Amino acid sequence: MMLVLALPILLLTASDGTDAATGDYKNIQHLHNLCRLVALNQITTLPGGVSEISPAETEELEKINISLANPEWKTTFATSPQNKKQSRPKCTPPGNTPQCSQQYAKWEDLWVQVHATEDSKKEYLLPKSKLMSQEGRAAAVSVQALLVEAEDIRATFNSYRKAALAHQQGTPQQLIHEAIFGTAMPGDLTKTECAVALTSTRKTDCEGGPGKQALCGTLVCLCGQNNTQNEELCGTAASASGPSSWVDAQKAAIWAPILSVCNKYPTPSPTAEKIHQLIATTLAAAERQNTGGDHITLGESGNDGSCAAATGMGCIQLTDTGSTTASAPTGKLTWKEKLEKAADEIKIHENAAARRQAAIQRIQQLTKHAKHLITALKNSFPDAATQTISTQKPQTKQQSSEVAEECHKHDNKNATCPKDK
Incomplete structure (x- = not known):
């Protein structure tokens, strides 16, 4: 029994020792979380039809x-x-x-x-x-009423759709693309270059706006190497050793290997709920660790929360999420806001798709009812106007006697003749 318990403990100890080694992948979990957000760029269509009801x-x-x-x-x-x-x-x-x-x-x-x-x-x-x-x-009047209801359903949805899908903030795909690459709308959604402009100082960019503007800027701050930070914080593939300095001209060399890793991630479910879940997972890691001074950081930071260039350090400051002092938080995480707006637009799409489906189902029910009415009328018995109705009065007893007597003259009182009563 002791041997069974000892083996997992030994493996856990060995794992902890590896995690603590110099030059290890300190930001690999952050890379994973952020790449799942970058993979949202692979969403090209949303489920459910939202076109007009024709x-x-x-x-x-x-x-x-x-x-x-x-x-x-x-x-x-x-x-x-x-x-x-x-x-x-x-x-x-x-x-x-x-x-x-x-x-x-x-x-x-x-x-x-x-x-x-x-x-x-x-x-x-x-x-x-x-x-x-x-x-x-009666069937004609009923079908007219069914048609009026169906046309009203169609007109109501088409009017709702026009207002709901105006995309005043941008389409979900546009907002997601801007959140990832920092490209202002409307932009070319096929371009994957990082549009965030870097200065010549890592501290300025990663504690300030560039690191929070787009996901590509955040990942560059967390994973990038330069002449001072030379560790593979996000792994060998993502943290390439090529860049020699922290300048905008070196940004593409830092970003390209990171993007190559993120591009391998599967496309997330294109739902508002999934986007909010991915954002929460990404920021939850920052809330649990790497705090210091007057800052909350995402990634490996110094004890004071600094994101300045230093060996084994790569982070951004999330001063918009909270503060350890009484002063008001500053700055904002722009890519988070963009993704939340994209989630709002997707939710509108989801609602419109559900309403469209319900409207079409109701129209189909009305049509089915109308088909039942015309089929029932088609299969009904002939109406009274097509039937022959006798208007002759019944014969009296005297008339019956005369008929019987005449009959007997010809068939010798055959039993088929009416009886004279």
């Missing part, structure tokens, strides 16, 4: 509606494309007569579609007797 969604309902309309009213409609009223010279351009109106053209188009094939005729056309029966007129 008139095609209510077309089936409209065909049923016009099929149940008064047959006398439909006599002026063409039943083939070549006979459409809108194609006549007097309606080009549309005139003021009813037959030249856009609404008339829409009805006529639907009526032509109803007559387009034998299958559509079989599906939509009913005899006049059924259309003008009480059941037929």
